[in-house]
Amino acid sequence: MPLDVYLNVVVAGILTGLVYGLMALGLSVIFGVVRVVNFAHGEMMSIAMYLAVVLFASFGLDPLLMLVPIAAVMFAFGYLLQAGLINPFITRPEHSQFLLLVALAIIIVNALLLIFGPDARTVQTSYAYDSFQLGPLLVDASKAYAGGAAIAFAAALFAFFRYSRVGTAIRACADNYTGALVIGLDVKRLYALTFGLGAACVGAAGSMMTLIVDVTPIIGPTYTLLAFVIVITGGLGSMAGALLGGILIGLTEALAGLVFTPSAKSMFAFAILVLVLLFRPQGLLGQRLS
Amino acid sequence: MSAAWLARFSGGAWRRIFVLLALLLAVLLAAPWIVNDYLLTVLIVILYSAFTGQAWNIMMGFAGQLSLGHALYAGLGAYVAAVLFVDFGIGPWLGFLAAVPAAAACGAIIGFLAFRFGVAGVYFAILTIAFAEFARIGFDHIAAVNASAGLFLPVRQVAHNDVWHLRGDPTMFYYVILAATVVAFILCRLLLESRLGYFWRAIREDEEAARAAGVPTFRCKMYAVMISAALTSFAGVFYAFFYNNLFPEQVFNIGRSIEMILGPIIGGIGTLFGPILGAFVLTGLAESLNSIMAAFGLSMPGATQVFYGVCLLVVIVALPEGVWPPLARRLGLFKEWP
Amino acid sequence: MTALLSLQQISKRFRGLVAVDGVSFDVQQGEVYAVIGPNGAGKTTLFNMIAGALKPDQGGIVFDGKPIQNLSPDVVCRRGIARTFQLVRPFPALSVEDNVLVGALLHRHGIGEARERAQALLRRFDLFDRRRHPASALTLPDRKRLEVIRALATEPKLLLLDEVVAGLRPTEVDRLVAVLRELNRDSGLTILMIEHVMRAVMALAARVLVLDHGVAIAEGTPDQVVRDPAVVQSYLGAEAV
Numbered sequence: 001m002p003l004d005v006y007l008n009v010v011v012a013g014i015l016t017g018l019v020y021g022l023m024a025l026g027l028s029v030i031f032g033v034v035r036v037v038n039f040a041h042g043e044m045m046s047i048a049m050y051l052a053v054v055l056f057a058s059f060g061l062d063p064l065l066m067l068v069p070i071a072a073v074m075f076a077f078g079y080l081l082q083a084g085l086i087n088p089f090i091t092r093p094e095h096s097q098f099l100l101l102v103a104l105a106i107i108i109v110n111a112l113l114l115i116f117g118p119d120a121r122t123v124q125t126s127y128a129y130d131s132f133q134l135g136p137l138l139v140d141a142s143k144a145y146a147g148g149a150a151i152a153f154a155a156a157l158f159a160f161f162r163y164s165r166v167g168t169a170i171r172a173c174a175d176n177y178t179g180a181l182v183i184g185l186d187v188k189r190l191y192a193l194t195f196g197l198g199a200a201c202v203g204a205a206g207s208m209m210t211l212i213v214d215v216t217p218i219i220g221p222t223y224t225l226l227a228f229v230i231v232i233t234g235g236l237g238s239m240a241g242a243l244l245g246g247i248l249i250g251l252t253e254a255l256a257g258l259v260f261t262p263s264a265k266s267m268f269a270f271a272i273l274v275l276v277l278l279f280r281p282q283g284l285l286g287q288r289l290s
Numbered sequence: 291m292s293a294a295w296l297a298r299f300s301g302g303a304w305r306r307i308f309v310l311l312a313l314l315l316a317v318l319l320a321a322p323w324i325v326n327d328y329l330l331t332v333l334i335v336i337l338y339s340a341f342t343g344q345a346w347n348i349m350m351g352f353a354g355q356l357s358l359g360h361a362l363y364a365g366l367g368a369y370v371a372a373v374l375f376v377d378f379g380i381g382p383w384l385g386f387l388a389a390v391p392a393a394a395a396c397g398a399i400i401g402f403l404a405f406r407f408g409v410a411g412v413y414f415a416i417l418t419i420a421f422a423e424f425a426r427i428g429f430d431h432i433a434a435v436n437a438s439a440g441l442f443l444p445v446r447q448v449a450h451n452d453v454w455h456l457r458g459d460p461t462m463f464y465y466v467i468l469a470a471t472v473v474a475f476i477l478c479r480l481l482l483e484s485r486l487g488y489f490w491r492a493i494r495e496d497e498e499a500a501r502a503a504g505v506p507t508f509r510c511k512m513y514a515v516m517i518s519a520a521l522t523s524f525a526g527v528f529y530a531f532f533y534n535n536l537f538p539e540q541v542f543n544i545g546r547s548i549e550m551i552l553g554p555i556i557g558g559i560g561t562l563f564g565p566i567l568g569a570f571v572l573t574g575l576a577e578s579l580n581s582i583m584a585a586f587g588l589s590m591p592g593a594t595q596v597f598y599g600v601c602l603l604v605v606i607v608a609l610p611e612g613v614w615p616p617l618a619r620r621l622g623l624f625k626e627w628p
Numbered sequence: 629m630t631a632l633l634s635l636q637q638i639s640k641r642f643r644g645l646v647a648v649d650g651v652s653f654d655v656q657q658g659e660v661y662a663v664i665g666p667n668g669a670g671k672t673t674l675f676n677m678i679a680g681a682l683k684p685d686q687g688g689i690v691f692d693g694k695p696i697q698n699l700s701p702d703v704v705c706r707r708g709i710a711r712t713f714q715l716v717r718p719f720p721a722l723s724v725e726d727n728v729l730v731g732a733l734l735h736r737h738g739i740g741e742a743r744e745r746a747q748a749l750l751r752r753f754d755l756f757d758r759r760r761h762p763a764s765a766l767t768l769p770d771r772k773r774l775e776v777i778r779a780l781a782t783e784p785k786l787l788l789l790d791e792v793v794a795g796l797r798p799t800e801v802d803r804l805v806a807v808l809r810e811l812n813r814d815s816g817l818t819i820l821m822i823e824h825v826m827r828a829v830m831a832l833a834a835r836v837l838v839l840d841h842g843v844a845i846a847e848g849t850p851d852q853v854v855r856d857p858a859v860v861q862s863y864l865g866a867e868a869v
Binding site (some may be wrong): 037055085088092094095096099102103104105106107109110111112113114117118150217219225229230232261263264266267270271273274277278279281 | 384407408413417427428430479522545551592595599600
């Protein structure tokens, strides 16, 4: 195969990987602060995707424009979920929290199946078949927009955690739960905010993902696993690690799809996961927990 | 057996348990004469779920190792037995003898990697999912098992039930899975009350403290994975011969793994009777729901699963121990019956 | 007397920070030996190395004539060293009796036999009446006692006690001390204890090692040690003045 085919696939993989990264960023933020493993992450993503699809089909609203409103809706969903359901579970054993979210995941997948049926839905934008010519590269316009928006959203989130008061308070919570309680932070509210922010990442990523793939109700578990693979690869709790992991996995999938067969591409992602779990359990950019 | 054991054995609670178990078994044995074909199929599904739940419970409930990839072992069992039957004409029971080492070896590999490299808790659960997904995608590309096109077992009409080849009517399958469930129950009881069983419980409660008390944690956890995997593989053999078709997308699906863990969680993790009770409660309620919907002429794919999810949610939130422990306390059975 | 346990120039670093620095001492067969020192002196690190929970960076540990520094905790226990934890760690959902049973099963394969042994120990330590309670339902003193019983059930030659009387009221301290002294005297059990509570150290220990910042600064009888100027300076100073 000529080199430019590879280059095109590499670029496409990186751009998709950025959207993956944003999705995984949500999981990482939630785990890093609330210490809850969101097993319903991909399912939340599929809610966002269906929102984007419905808004497009009913009102012709472009998923790129709807990115912020959908992120806001998902923020509210995440906030309420944490405040109502998960906060009382903070002191329960790890597997108990995990199973709570498994239950939620099952409900979301099948509720979507009940409402939308099993068929794939798609968004046909006017620019769906456009592409940019950059020297020898042919870049898919949808992927370029999606990747760019993912970077912008992630940058906004970084800035929020770095510079805003609430963001700083949330980081304090993540570093030292008891300390945060002692200095009078409303930890439960901060947890709810954090879960909301994680869900907002998923909302934005899901909205953009509709530009790249079709959506079906059973896509949720796939994305949950993908988010885990990415976050564990990058390092749980590391924001930069999530983006890096996303790019790495996007790239791996794209190349595996090209060199082998597209249907086997996630095997390579799982292979990376297993290797990372065994040989670098803290992830590429994560710090080893004691 | 010591006098202390005999004393426990003949206690009042024990007598009640035996009466209850004997009654339940009698009803189940008589069931094919009482219920219609539809209900018999439901009972088969319930007992299948009770069997796999018990197998999973050995790992999670007894030894505290959360596996979310048990579909791997069932799927392996199903494929090993089916391939031997289809390609070599080897019957299911010999197939099962081949499936056991295959599943146990697979469990041993996962366990070895996880326990030697310190992959624990939620990470361990994700590792088990990863291996099951690996198998799902892998089998989808193995031509020898017909890849994603699926493997079909020849269905032939037999005049008599042929237990040796697992060919026959639902009643035969019903008794096979009933026997398997009873065997699994007895096995679980023996395991739980064995030296290994106490070591497992110690590991479940606090692994570091268990090691400090001399429990060889690595070996005990390996036994847990291997026994659980081997037992689960029988469910796969049964599945293959009951449904006569296997698709990697179905048998290795993460949904199968999740379904396996619902019963024990709802019934009560780590208890002997929980997985069985959970299977009855969950499948019983779900089938009732299906019947009601069918009576109203409704067909809603996903409704049953939404119901499963809601059940799971309610139990986790309201009954963290599951249904069985509070019920057993109510019946005055709890002290002697974990 | 022969040394049952011998530490030879043991060192352990955590990320460049020296927790234990070249510590050597011998514990004789049948004696009660105490390691004391201020918080952060490296006592628990030392303890974890003996119990196999941590590997020393340098040095050797010889127990019963054989090196044990590369063994895992369960093997160390099998060789005859049982420990308690500073923050008690009974198996919470198991009954008191089953907690002890787990320990008793180390060298016994029959459940009935091990259960009898567990019950005998529970009687001896006044926990028999509560044997059916889950361990999580016990009070702190009882949980501490349970940990000691579970450790004893493994039939150790050496018992490692990590601040076993910390957090107990003086009367409870005296009760536990009496039990330990009896064990040492009657069964000849060798005990290595880390202790903050000097009351317990003075009552039990034949010899004391003082650690400060990972270094052994004094060794001797309790009376000698508390009069040692270096010890008074570094450890007892604040309390003595």
